[in-house]
Amino acid sequence: MSNKIQNPEKNFPVTWEELHRNAKALAWRLADHAKWKGIIAITRGGLVPAAIIARELDIRVVETISVKSYDHQTQGEIRVLKAASAVEDGGKDWLLIDDLVDTGKTAAHVRKLLPHAHFATIYAKPAGRTLVDTFITEVSQDTWIFFPWDLLPVSYLQIER
Ligand SMILES: O=P(O)(O)OC[C@H]1O[C@H](OP(=O)(O)OP(=O)(O)O)[C@H](O)[C@@H]1O
Ligand SMILES: O=c1[nH]c(=O)c2nc[nH]c2[nH]1
Numbered sequence: 001m002s003n004k005i006q007n008p009e010k011n012f013p014v015t016w017e018e019l020h021r022n023a024k025a026l027a028w029r030l031a032d033h034a035k036w037k038g039i040i041a042i043t044r045g046g047l048v049p050a051a052i053i054a055r056e057l058d059i060r061v062v063e064t065i066s067v068k069s070y071d072h073q074t075q076g077e078i079r080v081l082k083a084a085s086a087v088e089d090g091g092k093d094w095l096l097i098d099d100l101v102d103t104g105k106t107a108a109h110v111r112k113l114l115p116h117a118h119f120a121t122i123y124a125k126p127a128g129r130t131l132v133d134t135f136i137t138e139v140s141q142d143t144w145i146f147f148p149w150d151l152l153p154v155s156y157l158q159i160e161r
């Protein structure tokens with residue numbers, strides 16, 4: 001991914017440590033539920049958060065739904081490349097995990113497919129916030145979040161905070 005910042009005015013680079021702490025905090029917020037049937041990770045961004053949450057909540061059943069919407073920082077048409085075919089009852093008692101909700105376009109699409117799943121993200125921007133049931137950190141709409149899996153370690157130093 002290019003490090004050139006385009007439209008968003010603010011850069012929000014996230015380190016692995018921050019991501020790990022926030023994913024654990026999200027897991028603890030979700031721990032009250034009696035019994036989740038499993039986790040559905042929205043790939044690819046939801047994969048690492050889902051792995052951390054699965055460990056923390058001792059959930060061993062992990063499904064995926066593959067959704068693509070962005071090419072670098074430009075949003076295009078939503079495409080579901082793989083459905084969560086093993087999930088029944090519209091996702092009832094399943095945890096749906098993504099890294100973030102931005103415009104809410106991805107979340108709205110996935111919610112139509114899995115209306116009863118509990119949708120949780122680590123980060124939320126205002127335009128999509130109402131589409132998620134649980135999130136940890138809100139950032140403003142004009143912020144671009146840089147995740148550690150998209151950065152070389154040295155890139156943390158190059159992106160102005
Ligand atoms: O709220 P929205 O404006 O729809 O944006 C949020 C979605 O965009 C990113 O995924 P992306 O399509 O970039 O694919 P990726 O998960 O493979 O990086 C992110 O992981 C969310 O799934
Ligand atoms: O890495 C990312 N950071 C973001 O802020 C964002 N918004 C949508 N998709 C995104 N991907």
Ligand SMILES: [Mg+2]
Nearest residue numbers: 043044045046
């Ligand atoms: Mg994604």
